Amino acid sequence: xxxxxxxxxxxxxxxxxxxxxACDDAASGPRPGVLVAHTWRGRGEFEAGKARALAxxxxxxxxxxxxxxxxRGGSVEESRAxxxxxxxxxxxxxxxxxxxxxxxRAQDEVDPARTAAIGFCFGGLCVLDxxxxxxxxxxxxxxxxxxxxxxxTSGNRIRAKVLVLHGWDDPLAPxxxxxxxxxxxxxxxxxxxxxxxxxxxxGFTNPQANDPxxxxxxxxxxxxxxxxxxxxxxxxxx
Amino acid sequence: xxxxxxxxxxxxxxxxxxxxxACDDAASGPRPGVLVAHTWRGRGEFEAGKARALAxxxxxxxxxxxxxxxxRGGSVEESRAxxxxxxxxxxxxxxxxxxxxxxxRAQDEVDPARTAAIGFCFGGLCVLDxxxxxxxxxxxxxxxxxxxxxxxTSGNRIRAKVLVLHGWDDPLAPxxxxxxxxxxxxxxxxxxxxxxxxxxxxGFTNPQANDPxxxxxxxxxxxxxxxxxxxxxxxxxx
Numbered sequence: 152x153x154x155x156x157x158x159x160x161x162x163x164x165x166x167x168x169x170x171x172x173a174c175d176d177a178a179s180g181p182r183p184g185v186l187v188a189h190t191w192r193g194r195g196e197f198e199a200g201k202a203r204a205l206a207x208x209x210x211x212x213x214x215x216x217x218x219x220x221x222x223r224g225g226s227v228e229e230s231r232a233x234x235x236x237x238x239x240x241x242x243x244x245x246x247x248x249x250x251x252x253x254x255x256r257a258q259d260e261v262d263p264a265r266t267a268a269i270g271f272c273f274g275g276l277c278v279l280d281x282x283x284x285x286x287x288x289x290x291x292x293x294x295x296x297x298x299x300x301x302x303x304t305s306g307n308r309i310r311a312k313v314l315v316l317h318g319w320d321d322p323l324a325p326x327x328x329x330x331x332x333x334x335x336x337x338x339x340x341x342x343x344x345x346x347x348x349x350x351x352x353x354g355f356t357n358p359q360a361n362d363p364x365x366x367x368x369x370x371x372x373x374x375x376x377x378x379x380x381x382x383x384x385x386x387x388x389x
Numbered sequence: 390x391x392x393x394x395x396x397x398x399x400x401x402x403x404x405x406x407x408x409x410x411a412c413d414d415a416a417s418g419p420r421p422g423v424l425v426a427h428t429w430r431g432r433g434e435f436e437a438g439k440a441r442a443l444a445x446x447x448x449x450x451x452x453x454x455x456x457x458x459x460x461r462g463g464s465v466e467e468s469r470a471x472x473x474x475x476x477x478x479x480x481x482x483x484x485x486x487x488x489x490x491x492x493x494r495a496q497d498e499v500d501p502a503r504t505a506a507i508g509f510c511f512g513g514l515c516v517l518d519x520x521x522x523x524x525x526x527x528x529x530x531x532x533x534x535x536x537x538x539x540x541x542t543s544g545n546r547i548r549a550k551v552l553v554l555h556g557w558d559d560p561l562a563p564x565x566x567x568x569x570x571x572x573x574x575x576x577x578x579x580x581x582x583x584x585x586x587x588x589x590x591x592g593f594t595n596p597q598a599n600d601p602x603x604x605x606x607x608x609x610x611x612x613x614x615x616x617x618x619x620x621x622x623x624x625x626x627x
Binding site for chain 1: 584621
C-alpha cells in the first residue's frame with residue numbers, strides 16, 4: 152500500500168476552495184470516491200485522516216472544503232462565525248456540497264458513477280443536505296451530525312441511501328429531532344438507517360473531544376463501532 | 390463443516406421444556422453459546438434455522454423453549470393465548486429465560502463463560518427481559534422485538550451489552566416506545582445500541598411475513614443488514 156495525497160483547488164464563483172484527495176497508489180483503475188465533509192472548524196487534520204482511512208479501504212477519499220482555501224476556525228467563536236452563513240443559507244451549503252462532488256468526480260483516480268459522502272458534526276448535516284437535495288450519490292453517512300432540515304427540500308425524493316450514526320446524549324440532536332428525521336426520511340422515500348449509541352455525546356469520533364459541559368466527548372466504543380458500520384455501508388452502496 | 394443438532398429437555402418445575410442445540414462438529418473445544426428466543430408461535434423451524442446459522446458462525450446455537458415441549462401456536466389466536474401468560478407475568482418470562490441460559494451453559498459443547506441471546510418479535514422482548522433481569526450474558530440482540538418494560542426491573546443494572554434491531558414502521562413498537570427504551574437502557578447503565586431501519590415493519594426477518602394490514606412484512610434489506618449487525622456484535626461480545 153502506498154498512500155498518496157494531493158490538494159485540489161476548485162471554485163464557487165469567485166471563492167477559491169481547496170480539498171485534499173487521498174488514494175492508495177497500489178490500486179489501479181478508477182476507484183469509488185467518498186467525500187469527507189468537515190466539522191464547523193473547516194477542513195483540517197481530522198478530515199485528512201478520515202480521507203486517508205478511506206484510501207486504505209480502497210476508496211478515493213476527498214476532504215472537501217466548504218469555507219474557502221486556508222479558512223479555518225481557531226476558536227469556538229471563529230468556528231461558529233464560519234458555520235453561520237451556511238446555517239442561514241442552506242442553499243449555499245447544498246451548492247458547495249454539489250461542487251465538491253463534481254470536483255471529486257472529475258479526478259482521474261475516481262469512478263464518477265460510484266460516489267458517497269460522509270461527514271462529522273456540521274459535516275453530518277452537510278451530507279444529509281446533499282441527500283436532501285436529491286443528489287445522485289450512492290450513500291451518505293453522518294457521524295454525530297446536526298439533523299435539522301433546511302425547510303426547503305420537503306418535496307424532494309432522496310436517492311442516496313442514508314446512514315445516521317448518532318450519540319443518544321448529543322445535545323445538538325435530541326431524541327425528538329431523531330424521530331422527526333425518521334419521519335422526514337420516510338416521507339422522502341429514502342432507504343435509511345439510524346444507529347444510536349447509548350451513553351454517547353456529540354463529537355464521539357474525535358479523540359480531542361473532552362468537554363462534557365459543552366456536550367462533546369470522545370467515546371472509543373462508538374468511534375470503533377461507527378467506523379465498522381461505515382465500512383459495511385460503503386461495501387454495500389459502492 | 391458438519392452441522393449437528395440435537396434436542397435437549399429441561400424443566401421449570403413440573404413443566405417439561407425442549408430446546409434444540411446446533412453446533413458445527415468440525416470445531417473442537419467449547420464454543421460460545423447463543424440462545425435463540427422464539428416468536429409468539431413457539432419454537433419452530435424459523436428458530437432452528439437461526440440456531441443453525443449461528444452454528445455456521447462457530448457458535449453453539451440453542452433454540453430455547455418458553456412454552457413447553459411440543460407446544461406451538463397454529464394460529465394467531467393460539468399464539469396470542471400462548472404468549473399471554475408471559476406478558477402478564479414477566480417474572481415467569483424472565484425465569485424461563487434464565488433456565489434456558491442455564492441449560493445452554495450446562496452443555497459440553499458450550500463455554501459457560503461466553504454466552505449471548507438473540508430473539509425475534511416476542512423473543513426480542515424475552516432477550517431484553519433477560520438483560521433487564523441483570524443476567525450475566527455478554528450481549529442480547531432483539532430483532533423487531535416488543536419493547537415494553539416489565540415495570541419491575543427499573544432499579545436493576547443491565548450488565549449485558551444490548552443491540553436492538555428495529556423496523557421504524559413496526560406498529561408493535563412505535564417511535565415513542567423506542568425513545569422510552571433509550572431512556573430506560575441509559576438509566577440502567579447498559580452499553581446499548583439501537584439500529585432503526587426505514588420503511589420496515591414488524592417481522593422483517595421472516596420470509597413468510599406478508600401482512601401489511603397486520604404490520605408484519607418481510608424486508609430483505611433489513612433482514613440482511615440486521616444479520617450483518619448481529620455478526621459484528623457477536624464478534625465483539627463473545
